[in-house]
Amino acid sequence: MIIVLLLLFVVLTFVSWIYIKPVTLRVIAGTISLVLLMLSVWAMTVNFTDHFGMKKVTTTKTTQIYTAGDTSSPANMLLAQEIGTKSNNYVMVYRDKASDKKPAVHNKPDTKHIVEAVKKTATYQTTKGSQATAKTTTTRWRFKNDFYKMMFGVSDQQNQLIKQHTLVRVPSKTWVVMTPSQAKSLGAKQKQMPMQAQQAQQMQMKQAVQAKMMAYMQAHPTATSAQQKAQANAYAAEIATSALKQQDSK
Template identity: 50%
Template structure:
């Protein structure tokens, strides 16, 4: 709409100053049309340079994520790859569903780099029960219908201002690994699997350690339910598996 308005006002300004013979009428019409033309140009310039007529609208979403190592492993796994050096901005591999396949998230879109620059993703560990990704998105939206109808010719509405995603994983039952570390752990696990006697001994040791922790838990909580015991057993197994993976990185 603003382009049409500018065209009409430019024509009216020209006609007012050139074609109107009556001087008072010429001056009045010329000044008014020129003032409106200047105001329209200012409105367009202000919108293009400072998003005049728009406001920032922030939305937050949060969802559960699942291990990159699949559901068979008791411990969760998050694979990370930092973009650049000390940028605290990562591509991360995890699954969106418990039975889903792990895939890379937050990969920059090379076809739309201006928007990708405004997107960042990081991760942290915390004392939580499940892994989640929280995404905070801020977009430019029109203040009202007038500004949208006047200035919304270039699709500026709903344009991204910034987006930050934060992946939070449990500090005791998940492990965050770089792509290099993930290969290192996989290689060590394959090498260890060749010695079946050692594998059996390690599995027995872990079972006994988990049983000891569960026994202590039940002793300290004599009225605990069977479901609570099962949940604690899974948590203890996941915690010890995560500890074993962390030891492989040393």
């Protein structure tokens, strides 16, 4: 609409100063049309430079995430690779759904749209909670109302990204955070372990879970079968995660 008004005021300014004969009427009409033309140019300029008629709108979305590792393992894994040095901005790998066959890569810079890519950042934290989540906060430009949208909609600035940040939170007891190279090295170590050593490790973990469950049942004698199963899974995840961290530190 602003383009149409701009062209209209150009024509009116030209007609007013050239074709209107009475001097007084010419000056009045010419001045008004010229002022309107200048205002139109100003409005269009500040819309492009300072987003005139627009506001920042921030939305937040939090979703549960799932391990990037083997889904049969009680321990959960988040793969995180820092972009650059000391940027606190990471490319991360995890599953968006428990049913996903393969984990997905998140926050990988899109080299084809580098201007938008630099506006997206991601980092992670370990917490004392029991659920792993990804919280994405997105800020975009939106027109203040339908009038401004009608006037400047041609600029294609509606929903233009300002910034986006994803914060991944993973429980420290049941999740391990590694770089892809660390995960690859750990996988190689596990494959090199003798079968007897692997079986012995699994037996130790099983016995540790049983010992913890005995203590749990003594403290919670009325726990349902579902509660018992959930607690046993939690203990298994804690013990498996602790074992992974110890292997990674060796």
